[in-house]
Amino acid sequence: MNRPPMTASKAEWRTWARAQRAELPDVSAQLCAQLQTFLQARGAAVVLAYRALPGEVDVSALSADFTLLAPRAHFRPTPRLTLHAWESATELSRFGALEPPLGTPEVGREAVDAVLLPGLAFDTAGVRLGYGGGFYDRLLADWLVCTVGVVANALLMPALPREAHDLPVQWLASETGVRRSQQA
Numbered sequence: 056m057n058r059p060p061m062t063a064s065k066a067e068w069r070t071w072a073r074a075q076r077a078e079l080p081d082v083s084a085q086l087c088a089q090l091q092t093f094l095q096a097r098g099a100a101v102v103l104a105y106r107a108l109p110g111e112v113d114v115s116a117l118s119a120d121f122t123l124l125a126p127r128a129h130f131r132p133t134p135r136l137t138l139h140a141w142e143s144a145t146e147l148s149r150f151g152a153l154e155p156p157l158g159t160p161e162v163g164r165e166a167v168d169a170v171l172l173p174g175l176a177f178d179t180a181g182v183r184l185g186y187g188g189g190f191y192d193r194l195l196a197d198w199l200v201c202t203v204g205v206v207a208n209a210l211l212m213p214a215l216p217r218e219a220h221d222l223p224v225q226w227l228a229s230e231t232g233v234r235r236s237q238q239a
Contacts, residue, residue, distance in 0.1 A: 056071055056074050056075070058071060058212075059071050061214060061216065063216070064216070065184065065187065065216050065218075066187075068175075068176070068184055068215065068216060069175055069184065069186070069187070072175035072176040072184055072210060073110070073175060075176075075209065075210060076110045076111075076175065076207070076210060077110060079110075079207050079209055079210075081113075082112060082207050082208075082229070082230035083107075083112050083113040083114070083116070084116070085230035086112050086114075086205065086207075086228060086229060086230045087112075087113075087114060087116040087117055089228055089229070089230065089231075089232055089233050090114065090117060090171070090203070090205070090228050090233065091117060091120055092233075093203070093226070093228065093233040094117070094120075094121060094168075094169055095120070097168070097169065097201060098168070099121065099168035099169045099201070100121060100122060100168055101121070101122045101123075101124065101166050101167050101168050102117065102121045102122070102123055102124065102167070102168060102169045102170070102171060103123075103124045103125075103126065103138055103167050103169070103170040103171065104117060104118075104123045104124065104125065104141065104171045105125070105126060105152070105171060105172070105173045106125055106144050106152040106153040106154065107152065107173065108150065108151055108152050108173070109151070111173045111205075112173070112205050112206070112207065114171055114205060118141055122141075123141035124138045124139060124140065124141060124162055124166075124167065125138075125139055125140070125141050125143065125144035125153070125154060125155055126138060126139070126154065126190075126194075127139055127144075127148075127154045127155045127157075127159070128148060128149075128150070128154065128188070128190055133193075134188060134189065134190060134193065135190065135193055135194070136190045136191070136193070136194045137155075137161050138161060138162045138163075138164065138166075138167065139155035139159045139160065139161060139162060140155070140159070140160070140162065143155040143156070143159045143160075150186070164198055164200070167200055168200070168201065169200065169201040169202075169203060170191075170194075170195065170200055170201065170202050170203065171203050171205050171228075172185075172191055172202060172203065172204050172205060172224055173185075173205055174204055174205070174206055174210075175210065176206060176210040176211070176212055176215060177204040177206045177210070177211055177212070177215070177224070177227055177236075178211070178212045178213060178214050178215040179211065179212070179213060179214075179227070179236065179237050180214070180223055180236055180237045180238040181202075181204060181223030181224040181225065181226075181227060181236030181237070181238045182214075182215045182217045182221055182223050182238075183204055183215075183221065183223070183224060184215050184216075189220060191222075192220050192221060192222050195222050196222065201225060201226070202222075202224040202225050202226065203224060203225070203226040203227070203228050203233070204224040204226070204227045204228065204236070205228050206227065206228070206229055207229060207230065208229035208230055208231050211227060211229055223236055223238045224236055
């Protein structure tokens with residue numbers, strides 16, 4: 056399947072990225088090794104991670120070296136993410152990933168040293184092609200924290216469609232290394 060033109064909708068890009076990702080080998084182990092080195096060099100101790108959906112890079116191996124937090128998506132009254140202990144993520148979300156059950160104690164943002172963001176694809180400027188809910192954009196809107204886009208190198212694009220609310224990440228992590236985004 057050919058890469059969509061830049062004029063294509065985000066929905067078309069998502070369809071393309073899902074198809075591409077389905078053909079890729081699992082690079083989770085290599086990527087976690089890159090992230091471990093990067094996060095340790097930055098002195099990170101507490102990291103907001105994510106419980107991987109099928110096909111996403113699985114970052115759970117980092118729990119051996121860092122205190123990981125897991126997000127929970129809330130839809131009412133406004134869509135938002137809350138942060139919780141990693142091991143509390145035991146309930147299947149409507150997206151298909153494990154998340155902490157409703158009522159699980161929250162962890163404040165001030166405890167977090169770095170945020171790992173999953174995505175269908177990222178571009179070299181740090182723009183994330185997510186799943187369309189805007190949860191991470193809202194979480195990161197007024198938060199000065201180290202942000203790392205986690206993606207297989209094959210899904211790191213020169214450019215992706217971007218809307219005004221899309222917040223680029225500072226760093227891009229793939230199985231080939233971690234580098235600063237061009238926008239950071």
